[in-house]
Amino acid sequence: MAEQLLDKVRDVAEGQIDFEGQKLAELLANVALTLVGIIAFAVGYLLQDIKLAVYIALGGTALTFLIVTPPWSFFNRNPVKWLPVGGPPQPPANIVVNEKSLR
Amino acid sequence: MYSSLVRLQNTFGFFTTVIFVVAAFIAVSDVVTPREPVVATLKTNQVQVVRGRPHYYSSKKEEYAVIKFSLDADLSSLFTWNTKQVFVYVTAEWPSSSAAKIAGNVTENQAVIWDTIITAPSSDHLANLGPAARKKLLKSAAGKAIDPSRGKLSIKNQKPKYQITHPSGKIAETDDVVLKLHYNVQPWVGMLTWNQDIDMFRWKKLKNGMSKKFALPAIKKKVEAKKTTAGTGK
Amino acid sequence: MLSSLGNPRQAAAQLMNFGLILSTAFMMWKGLSVMTDSPSPIVVVLSGSMEPAFQRGDLLLLWNRNIASETNVGEVVVYNVKDKDIPIVHRVVRKFGVGPDAKLLTKGDNNSADDTELYARGQDYLVRKDIIGSVVGYIPFVGYVTIMLSEHPWLKTVMLGIMGLVVVLQRE
Numbered sequence: 149m150a151e152q153l154l155d156k157v158r159d160v161a162e163g164q165i166d167f168e169g170q171k172l173a174e175l176l177a178n179v180a181l182t183l184v185g186i187i188a189f190a191v192g193y194l195l196q197d198i199k200l201a202v203y204i205a206l207g208g209t210a211l212t213f214l215i216v217t218p219p220w221s222f223f224n225r226n227p228v229k230w231l232p233v234g235g236p237p238q239p240p241a242n243i244v245v246n247e248k249s250l251r
Numbered sequence: 252m253y254s255s256l257v258r259l260q261n262t263f264g265f266f267t268t269v270i271f272v273v274a275a276f277i278a279v280s281d282v283v284t285p286r287e288p289v290v291a292t293l294k295t296n297q298v299q300v301v302r303g304r305p306h307y308y309s310s311k312k313e314e315y316a317v318i319k320f321s322l323d324a325d326l327s328s329l330f331t332w333n334t335k336q337v338f339v340y341v342t343a344e345w346p347s348s349s350a351a352k353i354a355g356n357v358t359e360n361q362a363v364i365w366d367t368i369i370t371a372p373s374s375d376h377l378a379n380l381g382p383a384a385r386k387k388l389l390k391s392a393a394g395k396a397i398d399p400s401r402g403k404l405s406i407k408n409q410k411p412k413y414q415i416t417h418p419s420g421k422i423a424e425t426d427d428v429v430l431k432l433h434y435n436v437q438p439w440v441g442m443l444t445w446n447q448d449i450d451m452f453r454w455k456k457l458k459n460g461m462s463k464k465f466a467l468p469a470i471k472k473k474v475e476a477k478k479t480t481a482g483t484g485k
Numbered sequence: 486m487l488s489s490l491g492n493p494r495q496a497a498a499q500l501m502n503f504g505l506i507l508s509t510a511f512m513m514w515k516g517l518s519v520m521t522d523s524p525s526p527i528v529v530v531l532s533g534s535m536e537p538a539f540q541r542g543d544l545l546l547l548w549n550r551n552i553a554s555e556t557n558v559g560e561v562v563v564y565n566v567k568d569k570d571i572p573i574v575h576r577v578v579r580k581f582g583v584g585p586d587a588k589l590l591t592k593g594d595n596n597s598a599d600d601t602e603l604y605a606r607g608q609d610y611l612v613r614k615d616i617i618g619s620v621v622g623y624i625p626f627v628g629y630v631t632i633m634l635s636e637h638p639w640l641k642t643v644m645l646g647i648m649g650l651v652v653v654l655q656r657e
Binding site for chain 1: 252253254255256258259261262265266269270272273276277280331332333373396397439
């Protein structure tokens with residue numbers, strides 16, 4: 149029971165996303181943070197206001213974390229299609245690993 | 252990037268990179284902003300030398316120079332978005348002795364006689380002021396991100412903050428003393444900079460930042476000294 | 486981590502990697518030290534005596550070579566008092582003489598009195614060799630973590646707790 153509960157908590161905490169989602173998350177994080185940096189500098193320089201630049205940078209970063217960190221559903225649109233258990237016929241055996249054949 | 256923790260770590264890692272790059276750009280933006288500090292007047296009003304003790308419990312008697320001065324300067328071009336404060340200070344400088352000067356061994360003495368901290372609106376909350384003065388300062392900056400007008404200094408017949416002496420305890424009748432204005436720009440991030448003696452790219456040297464040479468007088472006679480200290484009730 | 490113990494080559498590689506990180510950090514620190522001629526080229530501000538210029542936790546980059554000119558009045562220097570181990574960041578306000586024997590007096594911008602009281606007994610002035618560097622660069626706030634951790638020890642417990650939680654919630 150406790151084990152099952154822990155497993156559920158782990159699932160929530162882990163927040164897995166699929167491979168396409170991982171690619172998207174990385175791209176989003178990099179683009180968003182770069183944009184935030186550019187905007188913070190440009191606005192700060194043009195208005196000569198360093199406090200505003202800091203607020204933009206921190207706010208934008210918080211927003212980026214919010215977008216990227218949780219396992220939003222749009223990161224899980226391309227779930228991996230696993231082969232069914234005991235599915236299609238096995239390829240001919242003798243897979244060689246470390247010069248030892250496996251059967 | 253498969254789990255939340257890894258995404259958090261990676262995003263934080265890139266965030267630190269971005270912050271450092273932006274900080275570097277902010278620091279560099281100072282270099283392309285022109286600086287044209289000018290001093291209109293820097294002159295002494297009243298110079299006297301008095302006898303005194305370094306502190307209350309000392310029995311040692313030393314000579315102290317009290318230099319009153321006037322200053323008109325425009326340092327407004329030093330205030331940009333990356334300026335946290337400008338530390339403005341006036342020094343008295345003199346060669347050690349005329350004998351050493353002739354020998355080509357000019358021993359300089361420098362001592363700050365007055366200084367002031369000009370904060371920018373972005374650092375007003377850090378200024379070391381009483382509540383009333385702070386309120387006034389914050390009010391003066393309402394709605395402003397930078398306030399270059401604070402760099403316009405006009406000071407008449409200013410009493411020195413620091414009475415200066417020499418390690419030998421003797422300072423009366425010193426010749427060839429000059430007052431010099433200096434400043435130190437403290438950025439929010441980047442390099443600390445001081446006034447320059449030469450033009451550097453877009454930063455001009457501090458013009459006219461030195462007073463005429465003057466001599467410190469002999470020690471003031473006791474009668475007169477009493478008169479000036481009468482106000483303190485001692 | 487534990488599984489790698491079975492494979493000595495992998496364990497050795499991991500050990501090397503760890504050593505590489507440590508020695509790189511050490512080399513960079515010492516290299517900077519040689520370049521700036523300062524035993525401690527980066528310092529964290531620990532006191533408020535230079536406010537509003539420096540707050541506690543700000544990072545200062547030091548330079549200890551006199552190439553263009555000597556250490557002069559108006560420079561902010563870090564110095565060590567004889568027999569005391571705490572470096573102090575203050576501004577030079579008086580200088581008498583030139584060369585290594587010049588007498589220097591310092592004062593914190595936020596202090597009303599000069600530093601004579603802070604110096605060793607019988608010492609009225611600093612000399613050049615007491616100074617371990619002049620402040621040339623400034624990065625705000627970055628060093629604050631060290632101050633937080635040393636002043637609020639319970640934060641260490643909190644950090645350990647978070648790390649433990651992460652370990653528990655992670656699958657192999």
